[in-house]
Amino acid sequence: xxxxxxxxxxxxxxxxxxxxxxxxxxxxxxxxxxxxxxxxxxxxxxxxxxxxxxxxxxxxxxxxxxxxxxxxxxxxxxxxxxxxxxxxxxxxxxxxxxxxxxxxxxxxxxxx
Amino acid sequence: xxxxxxxxxxxxxxxxxxxxxxxxxxxxxxxxxxxxxxxxxxxxxxxxxxxxxxxxxxxxxxxxxxxxxxxxxxxxxxxxxxxxxxxxxxxxxxxxxxxxxxxxxxxxxxxx
Numbered sequence: 434x435x436x437x438x439x440x441x442x443x444x445x446x447x448x449x450x451x452x453x454x455x456x457x458x459x460x461x462x463x464x465x466x467x468x469x470x471x472x473x474x475x476x477x478x479x480x481x482x483x484x485x486x487x488x489x490x491x492x493x494x495x496x497x498x499x500x501x502x503x504x505x506x507x508x509x510x511x512x513x514x515x516x517x518x519x520x521x522x523x524x525x526x527x528x529x530x531x532x533x534x535x536x537x538x539x540x541x542x543x544x545x
Numbered sequence: 546x547x548x549x550x551x552x553x554x555x556x557x558x559x560x561x562x563x564x565x566x567x568x569x570x571x572x573x574x575x576x577x578x579x580x581x582x583x584x585x586x587x588x589x590x591x592x593x594x595x596x597x598x599x600x601x602x603x604x605x606x607x608x609x610x611x612x613x614x615x616x617x618x619x620x621x622x623x624x625x626x627x628x629x630x631x632x633x634x635x636x637x638x639x640x641x642x643x644x645x646x647x648x649x650x651x652x653x654x655x656x657x
Contacts, residue, residue, distance in 0.1 A: 439564055439567075442564075442567070443562050443563065443564060444562075446558050446559070446561040446562035447558070447559070447562035449558040449629075449632075450555050450556075450558035450559035450562055451555065452551055452554075452555060455551075455554070455632070458636070462635075462636075462639070509636075509639060510643070511636040511637075511639035511640035511643065512640045512643050512644070514633050514636050514637075514640055515637075515640045515644075517561075517633055518630065518633045518634070518637070520561075520567070521626050521629055521630045521633070522630070523574075524570070524574075524621075524623040524626050525623075525626075525627075525630070527574070527621060527623035528623035528624045528626055528627045531622070531623065531624050532624070532627075
């Protein structure tokens with residue numbers, strides 16, 4: 434039987450699987466505390482679509498939102514990414530081995 | 546304008562967002578070259594469901610499949626995970642800073 438219950442990891446990876454959501458997180462790196470309308474500004478999608486993406490990021494714990502008057506500001510919360518990175522780290526030895534084999538193949542090809 | 550086209554990264558993160566798919570990859574670490582029926586054995590889901598998960602992993606380039614007679618064997622291909630790890634690595638400084646602040650908070654709390 435295998436381990437099945439890591440819903441936090443499911444939510445983190447699912448949240449990161451969309452380019453708009455990754456770009457929203459990237460914008461928060463340079464503009465932490467930006468308002469929703471500031472965040473939405475460069476995206477060629479509707480504000481409701483951005484709000485849905487922000488909900489997904491918030492549900493995954495990757496952003497926090499704060500309402501002050503009529504303005505909602507967002508802050509990056511990178512902590513859930515640590516578990517995703519730790520999961521991927523278990524596989525690093527395998528892709529390193531694959532890249533080594535590829536490098537040897539290219540070297541052998543250069544010599545022939 | 547923001548960068549939108551990283552479909553490989555979308556597929557990698559989406560493939561990793563499911564616990565059965567992560568568990569299938571984990572089984573391939575210890576049983577590389579296992580047949581589909583061997584892989585499916587410990588999972589409490591139907592074989593067609595496992596085949597769908599294997600299709601998602603294959604589309605993301607995370608496994609390769611080979612047919613010999615009536616047997617399909619699977620191999621782990623961790624290489625696409627390297628890009629996912631590189632993406633997450635950009636955020637490491639932010640979660641490290643958050644964990645540091647949390648550690649200070651706990652220390653301060655211990656002293657009070």
